[in-house]
Amino acid sequence: MPTYRDEVAVLRTHKLGEADRIVTLLSRRHGKIRAVAKGVRRTSSRFGSRLEPFMVADVQLYRGRTLDIVQQAESLGSYGAPIVADYDRFTAASAMVETADRLNEAEATSQQYLLLVGGLRALARGEHRSRSILDSYLLRAMALSGWAPGLSECARCGAPGPHPSFVAQLGGTVCDGCAPTGAARIDPATSALLRALMAGEWDDVAAAPTAATASASGLVAAYAQWHLERGIRSLSQLTAAEASR
Template sequence: MPLYRDQGVVLRTHKLGEADRIVTLLTRGRGLLRAVAKGVRRTSSKFGARLEPFMVADLQCFEGRTLDTITQAETLGAYGPAISADYDRYLAGSVIVETAERLAEGEGSRELYALLVGALRTLAAGRIPPELVRDGYLLRAMSLAGWTPSFDVCARCGAPGPHTAISVQLGGSVCEACRPPGSPRLDPGSLTLLRALLAGDWDAALSSSERERQQAAGIAAAYTQWHLERGLRSFSAPKR
């Protein structure tokens, strides 16, 4: 069987038999990968902890007929313990990796992989509030997937903004002429925050208020789930 190496982020795991796991990863070169890690649930396993959710690893694998097998794993980013130790970070990380898996079901990309690694690194560092890391990732991931939201001009007719009405179905902020009935309106500062998150401008994002963050979070979640055409289970996890 062919042997290969790749880098991957562990998105989730589930048990297989008494001692093995099936590990779902977003890899740098092969996109979404589901592979068997044999014996990792034994206390004597040398690399079980390296294949937990939110970890980034350098992998050696064998190609199989149905599932590949991970034979070696070396840690590149030990983000799992810091994220899992804090409930708010864990919730944000769960949304991030679930979104990454959904986007990679079609075709992964190195850009999507790099964005995911950067988001988990920032989340684990703890210097940026988890909800901002999550929402920034969602907006930029949607942009990489070809669904860049518009927060500067009308998403429908291109009329210069700012426009405070938002339509996730139309792609972002909309002018009064294009605004569908019932479209929510945001505070001007919430639009500023959405622009900052999309651009990765953390200094601007950190200056936002709690109300602005809540409004931006609602739009980021709705926009993501609309384009994925399904809800994200991680959003339904109980808040602290």
């Protein structure tokens, strides 16, 4: 059918001509979508504000040859304003949508859509620390893409853990026998925090020591960027802001 509907999260937008935008969307049933939203930059646009980054909408699209065309958009989650108003939320959300945009079509599943929407909602509501929401999202997004980190057993030989080393290239925590020279050592608190972030055990996440939180964030960032095969620009901005405090 040339016309279809879907729920979408807006990942990014680009100007097109004087009044239009190209929008990149992660949808619930159709994977990633690139579409033209005509006239949305005009003040009279009926749905321009619903197609900004971090927004969630129910859209009707017309299937085009190269780019689809947005015909209608109804808001499902107005998360943009509260996210943009806070720098930590904004940079965390930017890293999340940037990660979602890196997914190839085979990985852009309904589970990825629901995970992203849940993360954006949590950020907009300030349910947890912004960096912790991001770290949990990154671990789960990698797992849904087939790169679940080994956190309770050795990622290389499967020996039961927890283990004292973390190597992104090997897939997570590794035992002393599998750890290469110079492997990053992690303490029990950091190891426990990584497992809590993966499982969404937020009481344990909130109770984690500050040092463990910082250490876990660094490991999660390294792990995600290794598997994405390039840096996450927004993540580096968030890290720099935290280091300056």
